[in-house]
Amino acid sequence: MARIVGCRPGATRPGDDDRPVARRPWYVACFWSRVTTAPPALRLRLLVGAAASLLLFGAVRPAIAAQTTDEVLGQRVAGAIRSYARYTIFDEVTVHVEDQHVTLTGRVTVPVKKQEIGERVARIEGIRSLTNDIAVLPASVTDDRLRRAVAAAVYGHPGFRRYAESPHPSIHIIIEHARVTLVGEVDRHGDRILAQSLAHVPGVLSVENRLRVADR
Incomplete structure (x- = not known):
């Protein structure tokens, strides 16, 4: 039976720990070395497992969105806005969530606040879409x-x-x-x-x- 050689960051092929990988993450080189040195039956199982993992990874985000209720999502969005350092008593942002679709309205004092609040909210897991309708108050x-x-x-x-x-x-x-x-x-x-x-x-x-x- 062929031996499956272990890898570490920087390895390019089985037993080669001294040559850096060019334009290829170390874990890709590691996996590929396992595939190329494995017996045919094991090689097939490794490739099938990798394909299944990719499919599962692609399904994770939609699954999280489906499991997140609008109420919980609204609380997360509100918390992200409250913790934004530039958000003051002179700003007002209202959050509306329906079927994981988030709409932001209200008024802020400068344009950068609208932009950065939108960016913070967009990073929250579970949001299907984001509409940023926050208005910017005129400079005065x-x-x-x-x-x-x-x-x-x-x-x-x-x-x-x-x-x-x-x-x-x-x-x-x-x-x-x-x-x-x-x-x-x-x-x-x-x-x-x-x-x-x-x-x-x-x-x-x-x-x-x-x-x-x-x-x-």
Whole structure:
């Protein structure tokens, strides 16, 4: 019976451990050396096994997508967005998942955020398709000033200290053409009303309150 010679990275053929492989991964050379030195019957089994492995590998990703529920997938996407370093209280991204097809909407302050959020989400296992409909807010010195002013008024209030100290502050302040939209979540209805009142700083034309009260 022929001996199946073992391989290690850098081997080109059985027993040759000193010559580097040119344009061929070491594991390909290793497998091929096993095939070429094996008896005919074993050689056939090795080739059939390799073909089956390739078919299985190609089926893994669709299988994962089929097993991932929309709810779980939505949680993964939301987590990836929250952990994105550039995502701030001045951005808002909404996630919609249906049959593993993900749609992103909302508004962010600069174009790179839309691009990088889309790239992060696209890497999540189980997504069948991704539609990135996030809008980019227009550049505005006035809106930038109002963002700082409204954030200071809301998060600087003693009653909102617990929100300010959270790793992911839940009140998001979206400003476009001096018009404020409050989105996110608060603990109590009173906080919702107070946030709207605090957001009316000088220069703000209007405040739309879309804050939700958390279910307790």
